[in-house]
Amino acid sequence: MSTLPAGLELRPLHIPSSIDAPDAADFRDMVRLRNLVYAEISGHDDSSMPADELLPLYQPQPEMKRYAWIAVFRGEVVGRVGLDLPQEDGARTAFWLIELRRSSWGHGIGRAAFAEIECVARDEGRTVLQSWAEHPAAEGPQLAAPTGFGAVPEDHAARFLRASGCTLEQIVRVSALPLAGARPHLEALLAEAEAAASGYRVVQWTLPTPEEFVDAFAWMKSRMVTDAPSADLEFDEEVWDAGRVRRYEAGYLDAGRHMLVTAAQHVDSGELAAFNELVIGKDRTAATSQEDTLVVSTHRGHRLGMLVKCAGLLAWYDVAPDSPRVLTYNAEENRPMLSINERIGFRPLSYEGVWKKVLA
Template sequence: MPEATTLDELALTPVSVPDTVAGVSADEGADFRAAIDVRNRVNVALLGADALEVTPEQSYPHWLTEDEEVHGWLMRSHGTVVGRAMMWVPLEDGSQRVQLRVEVLPEHRGRGIGRRALAFLEARAGERGRTILQAWTEHPSSTSAGVTARTGFGAVPDDQATRLAVSAGYALEQVYRVSTLDLTKPLDRVAPLRDEAERASEGYRYVSWMAPTPDDWVDDYAWMKSRMSTDAPAGDSVMDEETWDAARVRRLEKVWSDSGMAVLVGAAEHIASGRLVAFTELVSFRKPGKPIDQNDTLVLAEHRGHRLGALVKTHTLALGREAFPEGDRIVTGNAEENRPMLAVNEAMGFTPTRYSGEWQKVIA
């Protein structure tokens, strides 16, 4: 077993990732399975019915990606598992960022575990020379605003996660509104919005595919994925300019496939150039009763103003209902300052259900 670090009575043991997926269910995968169990239990406590519980086998491919390092530590107090600590290290050239996450099981909160675990993660980030520490928090819909984002758009409640971030010196850079569209109800507002987008987007046409991406589109798709890191609203959060090519897309698609995810991509083609200039993704784990996730959505900056966001979202919604009949709702997240995309969501019938906070701490 890897060497554990002990903070008072709190022991943090590096999570060993088995060499093969077959090892996940063997003795060597015991801590890995425990870490995924923590992830699932924390998500259920945070997200309720929207929580997507994954098996260790489904999670396994996400720990092996070549495009970032994934590190995890299982936390025990007096021999009992109380949570896990996670660190994601981007591998872009010159990156100074690191993503940190502390997950403490609900029955063990209020004992200072999160504070000690976060300090531990910050020390590990420092060992890697990372000076920009970033983290996400999840919050139920609340009318009590505890901290307002530095963008001036949106706030998160004064709850345990917020207090931990503030006390550790993190600034709330952005608030993301997580919205839900109920697919069991009539979607009377979608067709008029789609027709309006069709009229406004003359010179463009809608295309779609189920992953893997057709060879004819993979280079354009890779370019748009790279622009997610530069064109999407980010406030003062430091973002690496990501480098994507066809090989990176194929690596991501393999992770999707190996983990049981089905992905529908809808895009807008600029007819004159033959290039894709906008896209959205719908993701499903094919589990009845669980939401379909609207993942990345982007219109390239130089092609905005033609209702392409509405074009790709409305068309892909119609296809998604057929492709993913197991899903009874779509969940999506958008920065509160991203009014154009939020306006599209609101016009389609999405309603707010919870909020996410993006936090950042810069080490001098």
């Protein structure tokens, strides 16, 4: 392991069995710093999560090996560090994060944490390290993505990432839709999509997924990493079966989070052709998150993306009537999906860079 700056401890994160357990203090600190760092960067609390809702996502899963640390500097917890290793056969990728509160930047903590991440990734036989970083809009020099779509300011995080040997590969647009007053527009768009999508019907469920749809849902989930635009990033192909769907669902259900899945079913074959996920935590007055959306490649061209999004958002008024807005994340080069979102009324809020380092 490399030498750490004086006063820095990278302490492996202990995962408690319950958030109220006496040994849960470090986990609670990790979540506190997570939320603080996101608020410092974005200027809002929409990405905040309570510790008890995050804990189920840290329980061991056969599909992901997870390393996590808290950064303790001069006796104070200042951030968190993480490394996720997909467990697919032959996996090459590793996904990492270093999130430090602003007052602790510039002391070499990031550099030391990245050295540790690289060391563990190498020991684990991983060669492709990837990470997402939000870069708030700022004046000054900008760094363009090689996709030709989007740029981010050359801010402290970008300088750190480049100095660490990472390259910018893709821009992700974070967009928000205010829910108040959107219903008439959504109804009009839904009617238009329904007219174009003859031969399909909408099916919706809250978790857990009904037994009859589990295998089809598993297959659509497996297509997310293969079918979404991924620039020059690398993703190991994921195998999903019913067991993996149930473990994925437990991450929401055990946390008391609510997910609505809206799918389009091809009437003649019974196949599921598209889906969309909307999620909110126990605080139903918080922002909603639009998670995965996919139209299966053989079913494209029937407005199914618009269909499942509008049907989901309209149903959401009954699930979380006090949620003020919906957030969504899309690759800046994903024009078909951005066009749907823009028509619905989503507007850009901020941009993330997706960074990659290939280890020799």
